[in-house]
Amino acid sequence: MSIQCKICRNKTKFFLIKTRDKVKRKINLCKKCNFEFFKKSLNTSLLKNKLDESRLNYEGLEKLPKNQEFKNGIEQSKHYIKKYIGDISKKEKILEIGCSWGYFLYLLKKKNFKTYGVEISKIKSNFVNHKLKILCKNNLNEYIKNNIKFKKIFLFYVLEYIQNPLNFISELLKILDKKGEIIIITPNLKDPLKTVWKNQGFENFFYEKHAVNYFSKKSLERVCEKLKIKKYKIFTEQRYSILNHINWHINNRPLPSKIVC
Numbered sequence: 001m002s003i004q005c006k007i008c009r010n011k012t013k014f015f016l017i018k019t020r021d022k023v024k025r026k027i028n029l030c031k032k033c034n035f036e037f038f039k040k041s042l043n044t045s046l047l048k049n050k051l052d053e054s055r056l057n058y059e060g061l062e063k064l065p066k067n068q069e070f071k072n073g074i075e076q077s078k079h080y081i082k083k084y085i086g087d088i089s090k091k092e093k094i095l096e097i098g099c100s101w102g103y104f105l106y107l108l109k110k111k112n113f114k115t116y117g118v119e120i121s122k123i124k125s126n127f128v129n130h131k132l133k134i135l136c137k138n139n140l141n142e143y144i145k146n147n148i149k150f151k152k153i154f155l156f157y158v159l160e161y162i163q164n165p166l167n168f169i170s171e172l173l174k175i176l177d178k179k180g181e182i183i184i185i186t187p188n189l190k191d192p193l194k195t196v197w198k199n200q201g202f203e204n205f206f207y208e209k210h211a212v213n214y215f216s217k218k219s220l221e222r223v224c225e226k227l228k229i230k231k232y233k234i235f236t237e238q239r240y241s242i243l244n245h246i247n248w249h250i251n252n253r254p255l256p257s258k259i260v261c
Contacts, residue, residue, distance in 0.1 A: 005030035006037055006164060006213070007222050019209045021054045027207070027214075035219035036189060038212045041163040049121040054209050061254060066101065073103030080156065081107060084183050090114070092151035095143070095175070098158035099136060102128035109134055116143070116150070140171055149177045155184045160211040166226055173227070188236055189216040193248055201252025 002011040005028075012028040019025055029036050056063050064072070081104075085094075090112050096105055099117035101124055108115045109132070117136035119125040128136035137143065143150075153172055162168045172182055193202040207214075215223075217234050224232050240257070247255050 003028045003039055005033055005035060007033045007035055007166065007219060007226060017207050018204050019054070019207045020205055021209060022204075023209060025207075025209070030219075033219045033222045034189065034216040035222070036214040041161070041212045042210050049123045051121070051210055061256065070101050070103050073101065074107060077104040077107050080104060080154075081111075084152070084154070085113075088151055092177070093148065094152045094154070095150040096154045096156070097140075097172075098155060098161070099128060100124055102132045102134055102136065104154070104156070105134050105136075106132050116148070118143075140175070143175050144171065148175055149180070150175055151177050151180045153180070153182045155182070155186075157185055157187070159184050159186045159215070160213045163212060165213055166223060169223065169227060184220075186213075186215050186220075187211075189214045189219070192238075193245060197245065197249065199248050199252065202248050205254060 003014070004010065005012050008030060010030060010032055012030045014026045014028045016024055017027050025038065027036050027038055052063050085108070091114070093114045093116060094105075094108055095116045095118065097118045099105055099119050100121075102117060102119075105115040105117050105128065115134050117125070117128050117134055118138070118140060119128060119136055120138055122138065125136045125138055128134050153176060159165055159168075169182070176182060187206070191202075191206065193199050194206055217236065220234050224230075224234075244255055244257075247253075
């Protein structure tokens, strides 16, 4: 039975891939949208904080202690703040979806911004709520119910885990300030290591079993068209060095780095 594309609802074709934890799975491809997706999500596993078990289950990677992961997240968040925060008023509200241990929000709070979070993992959301003293919910419902409006909403490597991305972004638009913006960072289905160099090691590394959606520039444009979003920018950025590409070519595995995703 053919599965409909989550974006355009046209029929898709499936093919077999191997996920990062060496499990074979069927993935669906919509050629019209240049979009790949798994039929089912593993949200129950995410709720139990099992993401890192599959995300880091690959030769060359290791699960870091929470304090080291937090430290790495702080360093990466400095880049995001410099690039995306700008000169908005400290009175404006900022929301991060999938805030993990809260390192990005922690830095913003130190700068006196009004910060809020959403994190599906209760272990992590409890840490953000009780240790960092930042309001963090497990879903959007309460923010929508209370009609809270945010100047900026961030999703750093989160959209790929959302079962229905169109519905989810529609919900975000309900709590976005009229002059606000949503910033999304997600892996590129057309990563050159996969599509240009055709590195099989990277191909096996690219698909992570908890991530259900794999977007390209074209598929994100299609999302915006379907949601009738007229003002948007989509661009690609390679944050790994050429040495990382050479390593994949020679050793077929990743190098450890301080980049969280």
